[in-house]
Amino acid sequence: MKIGAHLWTGEGLIKTIEYCDFLKCDCFQIFLSNPRSWKRKKRDKEEIKNFKQEIKKRENKPIVVHMPYILNIAEDNKKLIKKIINFINEEIEESEKIGAEFYVIHPGFHKGNGEKKGIKNVIDLLKSLSKSNIKILVENTSGQGTSLGYKFEHFSTIFEKIDKNLGICFDTAHAFQSGHNLLEFKKVKKDIEKFIDLSYIKLIHANDSKTDCGSRIDRHEHIGKGKIGIKGFEEIIKDEYFGNLPFIIETPKLSLKEDKENIEILRRIGEKYGKI
Numbered sequence: 001m002k003i004g005a006h007l008w009t010g011e012g013l014i015k016t017i018e019y020c021d022f023l024k025c026d027c028f029q030i031f032l033s034n035p036r037s038w039k040r041k042k043r044d045k046e047e048i049k050n051f052k053q054e055i056k057k058r059e060n061k062p063i064v065v066h067m068p069y070i071l072n073i074a075e076d077n078k079k080l081i082k083k084i085i086n087f088i089n090e091e092i093e094e095s096e097k098i099g100a101e102f103y104v105i106h107p108g109f110h111k112g113n114g115e116k117k118g119i120k121n122v123i124d125l126l127k128s129l130s131k132s133n134i135k136i137l138v139e140n141t142s143g144q145g146t147s148l149g150y151k152f153e154h155f156s157t158i159f160e161k162i163d164k165n166l167g168i169c170f171d172t173a174h175a176f177q178s179g180h181n182l183l184e185f186k187k188v189k190k191d192i193e194k195f196i197d198l199s200y201i202k203l204i205h206a207n208d209s210k211t212d213c214g215s216r217i218d219r220h221e222h223i224g225k226g227k228i229g230i231k232g233f234e235e236i237i238k239d240e241y242f243g244n245l246p247f248i249i250e251t252p253k254l255s256l257k258e259d260k261e262n263i264e265i266l267r268r269i270g271e272k273y274g275k276i
């Protein structure tokens with residue numbers, strides 16, 4: 001079991017490695033640019049080269065890049081779709097350059113067009129992306145508003161139609177909020193397996209939930225302080241498949257102190273069940 005956090009990149013990729021060292025992350029996730037802006041940050045070759053060298057020394061794996069929130073991959077405005085495709089292609093190209101393994105995307109919002117049309121838009125957009133060595137992980141969602149990907153049925157429909165390098169990022173808070181009670185993990189696993197093969201799941205976003213199971217309201221909480229609780233995380237980590245995946249926290253933080261505590265809690269559970 002590898003444990004890491006979503007780290008800031010605002011002060012440059014070398015600073016990100018300092019955070020990684022401070023937190024003793026085995027793996028980590030980043031945004032390549034401001035997640036709430038269409039602007040892409042220009043990064044020079046030197047910064048990327050230095051970053052790769054430092055990573056090589058530490059063997060952090062996997063490095064994950066997360067798509068900015070601003071993109072809706074279920075969009076149906078042709079002009080916007082083109083813009084999104086170009087944006088993601090550029091991000092994936094840079095992800096490859098920095099040595100990332102996964103690119104996480106949110107399956108978007110249907111905005112009143114209905115889930116069927118929304119999923120079709122997602123499939124069409126994913127099919128249009130350029131080929132690369134990066135695996136795209138589609139993240140499950142809480143089902144807030146018109147968001148797609150809160151049912152594992154959505155994933156099986158997408159995967160059936162696409163012959164690309166795809167997988168799933170399993171967010172624990174989103175799974176819980178969309179109605180999967182992680183405290184009964186064996187049942188959750190069976191429910192997921194009705195629709196997809198577990199081997200599609202490559203990464204865990206480890207977040208506790210401020211809101212109830214089935215709330216469809218996306219609010220992350222510190223590990224053990226939310227409705228999933230330590231018991232819920234024990235159930236996941238104990239599991240022979242899930243407990244051996246990389247875990248990355250996206251819990252609230254004002255400083256790195258909170259990340260450190262959350263990582264320590266997960267590490268203790270991992271040690272307790274022989275996963276570390």
Ligand SMILES: [Zn+2]
Nearest residue numbers: 139171205250
């Ligand atoms: Zn997430």
